Amino acid sequence: MRRTAARLADRREIIYFDRDDAPPRAGYDPRSLPPVRTSPQLRHDPLLDEWVAIATHRQTRTHLPAARECPLCPSRDGRQTEIPSDDYDVVVFENRFPALAAASGRCEVVCFASDHDASFATLPPQQARLVIEAWVDRTASLGALPQVEQVYCFENRGPEIGVTLHHPHGQIYAYPFVTPRTRQMLSVARGFRERSGGDLFGEVFAAERAGPRVVVSSAHWTAFVPAAARWPVEVHVFPHRRVPDLPALSCAERDDLAVIYLDVLGRLDRLYGVPLPYVAAWHQAPVRVDRELAWLHLQVFSVRRAPGRLKYLAGTEAGMGAFSNDVLPEEAARRLREAGG
């Protein structure tokens, strides 16, 4: 893997992750771009003790452009995109419309492939492996910034969940706080350890690994539908060995992840015979605290509850945080097992 770092015309950072035999990547962005003027604010909600990012400049962000105007394709035939190179394998750059910036954190875009019509599920394993290497690199680099408390690698896929660019890409948020969900998971694990001396992640994962909802497993990873799944389609992928985050994975675990993750995504797309809208969320340990309590895992979930039906987060979920799921987790696991490629 070869890493090439450069700057875009407005000083945003861009980093290419290429196969060793790839041609050199452009370092120069010939565009004339105004400086990024972002003023994202973090505001504290005192009643819930949570931080909310207020980022008004995002209202003007690029929204579902035609393929010939895609800002994530390589720069070719005289058209300059966000990536000033006529090809790339995997590339990461700072988002021009970040929800978090400067002291409030950082937002990056990860292009999974130069092919506009690809999707993560259809990448060759060596390409998925490059993406994993990019996630590892960004988790370590962003986690070293003084203002960052948690690094979150994720993919939003599909217009059904509001994706504004079709080009296969993910995002990385470097938060200046520990996110609410992570904070709660770690608080519950800490309480369990204090009360029982036990290891909550370890016990839950051991039970799921031996249980009826396993979808697929490999040498180093197991994918399962959790017993109390919140979403009609929800798969958790755990490494067999407790590690806090992606950089802590061994090379063998990373190689194996590329294979099992592609397997899981393929099952998701075969579930309804059409590309599944999903969120793929990497739950990593915070940068500074509670690293010994966490267990790295991937949560992939979808709002699709039937071919023509979506699940919406409305009154009970968005108002009270109480989820209702119309699909039995054991049935979802069975269908995903049968959707093997």
Place this chain on the structure above:
Amino acid sequence: MRRTAARLADRREIIYFDRDDAPPRAGYDPRSLPPVRTSPQLRHDPLLDEWVAIATHRQTRTHLPAARECPLCPSRDGRQTEIPSDDYDVVVFENRFPALAAASGRCEVVCFASDHDASFATLPPQQARLVIEAWVDRTASLGALPQVEQVYCFENRGPEIGVTLHHPHGQIYAYPFVTPRTRQMLSVARGFRERSGGDLFGEVFAAERAGPRVVVSSAHWTAFVPAAARWPVEVHVFPHRRVPDLPALSCAERDDLAVIYLDVLGRLDRLYGVPLPYVAAWHQAPVRVDRELAWLHLQVFSVRRAPGRLKYLAGTEAGMGAFSNDVLPEEAARRLREAGG
């Protein structure tokens, strides 16, 4: 107000809330309905220590029927609906497709008006007042059930958030647990009181009431956009006096609520010139615990961030619980102030 309780053909409860001078309501449901066979389960998510309702029978629930097949209209011209009366003012009945039932709680439907094409915002104040009385009645009655820990009155409005029936209606969930959001708010308020001796709800509300984000206020209520609003449109409506729940409101406070709530909903619909999709969520104290910590309030929020644009809960919100809002709360408050009728 006159209250008439009866049973539907499958033994579900139905309760009419009528003006004193309304004609008598039908007690007999002539339909031949199979018994409701529900098997909602509650499952505990051990990693987040939260309950999830699994209710698979809901997959077959009625989905956007034509107006002439609406199950929430009165029974007229030989067509039998869920309401076996040829008219009603406000009516509440047990949901045939509940997310919670029996030991796991209870779900009810509240029809706000017999007119299929009405909306809450266009109700006359005396009709809104009847709905408030229905909420009060159901909060007290459901809160008296031994398995119920929290009663939640809410309205999902608009197909953009997944509403499956257009007839103006809301819902009531009686949960057998304290919901995650309420639990967290009360935990934060308790921590604040233990650390400082202070009253968090009281301090936050006093600051908002004197601040730049007030939308409208009345003798007993103030509506404002919170400083750290999570949604592009979000209004909180607080009573000036601390009460734990709707039954604790005085008659004067209830009368006043009907007027200010209609005022707020009218502003929401004028914001973009088209009916706004929204969730209206009543935050009430739990039935048994922490009642002295809570402060009843209504939270109304929308996914609409611009005329043709919606906010989606994707990677950061649904994955990490960390919200990002593209609209400045002070600007939202200014626009809502200017949208007065």
